[in-house]
Amino acid sequence: MISTAEALEKVVALATPMPAETVSLAEASGRVLAKPVIAAHAQPPFAASAMDGYAIADRTPKIEDTFNVVGTSAAGHGFDGSVANSEAVRIFTGAPVPPGTARVILQEDVAREGDTITMTGAAEGGTHIRPAGGDFKPGDTLDAPRRLSPSDIALAASMGSAALSVSKKPVVALIATGDELVMPGETPRADQIIASNTFGLKAMLENAGATARLMPIAKDTVQSLTTVLEMAADADLIVTIGGASVGDHDLVGDVAAEMGLERAFYKVAMRPGKPLLAGRMGTAAMVGLPGNPVSSMVCGEIFLRPLIDKMLGLPAGPRTRHRATLSQPIAANAGREHYMRAIWSDCDNTVKPFERQDSSLLTVLARANALLIRPPHDPAREAGEAVDIIRL
Numbered sequence: 001m002i003s004t005a006e007a008l009e010k011v012v013a014l015a016t017p018m019p020a021e022t023v024s025l026a027e028a029s030g031r032v033l034a035k036p037v038i039a040a041h042a043q044p045p046f047a048a049s050a051m052d053g054y055a056i057a058d059r060t061p062k063i064e065d066t067f068n069v070v071g072t073s074a075a076g077h078g079f080d081g082s083v084a085n086s087e088a089v090r091i092f093t094g095a096p097v098p099p100g101t102a103r104v105i106l107q108e109d110v111a112r113e114g115d116t117i118t119m120t121g122a123a124e125g126g127t128h129i130r131p132a133g134g135d136f137k138p139g140d141t142l143d144a145p146r147r148l149s150p151s152d153i154a155l156a157a158s159m160g161s162a163a164l165s166v167s168k169k170p171v172v173a174l175i176a177t178g179d180e181l182v183m184p185g186e187t188p189r190a191d192q193i194i195a196s197n198t199f200g201l202k203a204m205l206e207n208a209g210a211t212a213r214l215m216p217i218a219k220d221t222v223q224s225l226t227t228v229l230e231m232a233a234d235a236d237l238i239v240t241i242g243g244a245s246v247g248d249h250d251l252v253g254d255v256a257a258e259m260g261l262e263r264a265f266y267k268v269a270m271r272p273g274k275p276l277l278a279g280r281m282g283t284a285a286m287v288g289l290p291g292n293p294v295s296s297m298v299c300g301e302i303f304l305r306p307l308i309d310k311m312l313g314l315p316a317g318p319r320t321r322h323r324a325t326l327s328q329p330i331a332a333n334a335g336r337e338h339y340m341r342a343i344w345s346d347c348d349n350t351v352k353p354f355e356r357q358d359s360s361l362l363t364v365l366a367r368a369n370a371l372l373i374r375p376p377h378d379p380a381r382e383a384g385e386a387v388d389i390i391r392l
């Protein structure tokens, strides 16, 4: 059995980078930028007023100073002339400041009579002028690769790009295996259960930036598994669920090998997730997840998210670990790295593992917001000791 760290390296090495495609800005949220966005102009393109008031040529006007209003500059309608000593131009937020302007005074700080304004308050603080190019200059970039956040989209729009070059979404074929499985909404027989992790993994993969296709459930026969694997052959990543262990009906490894799987590894010293399988099948990467619902979801967090990142062109490595304080003692760990389902509190940075850690318990996983990581053979730990967690 290899370590989790080694398995992750091998999984990430299976990734083939996705080609780029162009999408409109409105469709780009959450996508991975493939080429930098380059600003076509400066923002603001002109020195602009940050306030509604008057542009004047005097940097430090005093109370009772007067100015003659000679024009107006509004957003989208600049003033043609300039402003000289003892003159003022009525100006609004976002409007170009006329040449000669030293500062903008707030309309609240003046009294206006006809075309004359008189300072009624002190002009304190800054000039209320936003310099041209204060946000960005022509040629400034929004760098790639990056997962586009809402603020990145706003910046790309402001830089003048109507469409962005992003990595294509990898297509993941998700194959549930097992005679016991029926789809949600169907009525299971007495010896059947509902396929659940398939849907959890689809949600996770799509959240990670992939398109997940739910394939028909494969029965525990060579024929059925072969047929569904063949149907998935054009995917970028094939993920099977279940049938990975050593039982008589666990056929995934053998059938995939028969179909040309170049195996990277089988079995990882982790809990849950021991019977994990990975390799390449034709043009696709292939990951065989254990069937236990929590095992497959935890393996998704630890291996599939970094794999999708890598396919999308993002830096891909182990999930970020944080240090947290144990809120209760825990017993010594055995020989596999243990990813315990836990509740982490952001108020005091404490972490509390659930008492029940069986890999079938989706109710526990759904309540967990962190995985507490125990190294192999970690000794018993006391409350108050520092441990590693991954936030979910």
Ligand SMILES: Nc1nc2c(c(=O)[nH]1)N[C@H]1C(S)=C(S)[C@@H](COP(=O)(O)OP(=O)(O)OC[C@H]3O[C@@H](n4cnc5c(N)ncnc54)[C@H](O)[C@@H]3O)O[C@H]1N2
Binding pocket: 176, 177, 178, 180, 181, 193, 194, 195, 196, 197, 198, 241, 242, 243, 244, 245, 246, 247, 250, 272, 273, 274, 275, 289, 290, 291, 292, 293, 295, 359
């Ligand atoms: N003799 C041994 N037995 C087992 C070992 C072992 O080392 N020696 N390993 C155990 C571990 S650890 C795991 S994890 C499981 C994994 O087994 P499989 O990957 O072969 O999974 P299945 O047997 O097909 O299913 C396990 C469990 O999960 C349910 N399941 C499967 N698919 C789904 C699905 N899509 N949605 C919901 N639930 C699913 C299935 O009905 C079983 O209850 O093996 C141990 N055994």
Ligand code: MOO
Binding pocket: 270, 271, 272, 273, 274, 275, 290, 292, 295, 359
């Ligand atoms: O991977 Mo198994 O989950 O240890 O239950």
